[in-house]
Amino acid sequence: MAIFVHNNLHTNRVAIAATKIAAAALAVAAMVSTAACGSQNAQDPNQKTITPGVLTIGTAQPTYTPWMYDNKPENGKGYESAVAYAVAKKLGYSKDKVKWVRTTFDSAVTPGPKDFDFNLQQFSITAERKKAVDFSPSYYNATQGVVVKKDSKFANAKTLADFKTAQIGAMVGTTSYSFAKDKIKSDIQTFNDNDALVQALDSKQIDALVIDTPSSVNIVRSKQVKDGVVLGQIAGSEDKEGTGLVLPKGSKLTADVTKAVNALEKDGTLKKLQEKWLAEYTTDVPVLK
Template sequence: MRVGSLGLIAVPVLVAAMACAPGEQKATPASPTKGSTAAADCPTMTSGTLTVATESPAHQPWFVDEDPSNGKGFESAVAYAVAGHLGYSAEQVKWVKFPYADLFLESVERDFDFDINQIVISSDPSTRSDLSDSYYSAAQAVIALENSQAATSVTSVSSLAGMKLGAQSDTVSLSVLRDAIKPATAPLEFSTVKEAERALANGQVDAILADLPTAFYLTEVEIPEAVIVGQFRPETGGSGTGGAAQFAMLLDKGNPLLSCVNAALAEMRDNGELDQLEQEWLSEAVEVPFLE
């Protein structure tokens, strides 16, 4: 399950395809810090190359210009920083496109070392997968059209129960919607964030759920006529992490690279690198009220 990237609401948004050619890497890799692992100690699918997957299109704030190879956006920056800690330069990182929904399918062949795509650590996409330690904790938020009843009258979790709500399927947002809000009308599920946006704009739903960084992006760029009604406290919800979702990278089960990735994330947590990247790409400029 993905984190409310609308519904996560799963987050992929824009329509153009992202650039993934290995020769197009433009990012400057994070310099491996003391204690980083040599690339030779972390075997990958292709020797000398770290293959990273994400969904297409890849949108802000996780990626910028739908191009994960430019090192811009939180998840792109995290991926390159992890690569640096593993001993891989930016030129040795290859990006591939991999649909989020296919992570749930046992029969689909995987062509990556790890996937970074707002995947929630409490979820278990398939029995063939392992999840890394968390690299980000995202609160869930409610989005509604400005001046709508949902935008003007909702101040608590219970006040959402009588409204028509939606979220992306197989996401933390959908779990929080069902378990914490428990709406009187069955929530609508959407396969993409674009579908959710369209439903909100057309009045098909009163509000949609997404993780807070995605909610900021949607209301500032994709649906400027919408507002963030409020966010859930971490203890709210039924996902095991409450209203917050812990993002993790996904690898094939038993992949020895997992311990290398977790060691890199631990170094990045200890030296403040993850906090710095979060501040750079996900800092919240607006105070969002909590829904009690």
């Protein structure tokens, strides 16, 4: 009987010990698994893009000529598409390593997380916007054009003063709006996107629209406004700060993008791209004073 009790106790002790060893092994395995997952999920401190090995570039939906052609930023046609790929190349990303995403104008320049590494859709560089996002140096300095319909009573306007009684439209939050307000009149009708702005002029809800000069020429050429005409560009409306690439605030990529844009300016690439894609949309446009 004594021997039976002793053997039983011994068996229990062995079972308990085995259970403890198994539990310990499971705990160690769980710790290793958690650590591995944490390592995989944690962002590499040296990683500068939101997706490893990929440069994600944001732009508008839709896009417009001459900035991008056929609403296909990935085709490399148009000034901003060409600039984007030139910057990507300077950063070491081939065309097949570039991913395009679409955003609204406002969401790109307001505070908060972004789903792009940089974004371009003619963003004027302003002190107010710099509080929410980072900017590259300017890659273009646009002027502002005025578009009317040929049958409008303002079609023969020669000066900005001739528009004092006109209903003027511009896209909200843009440099176009600022210049229209400062140079023409204080009461400017605002629109959330270019399509709405153009439709308003085409349907005669407004008498004239103000938008960057290349876009104004394209609106007329592509007949987005029936019988539209570019009366001219606003004197003194060149954007002194210029148009820059937008990056998330505090982006690890800002310094590299800044270096890339400066290099493209210095080596003449930006000038060549402007001559290729923008010259026909900016020459021979009269100045309205």
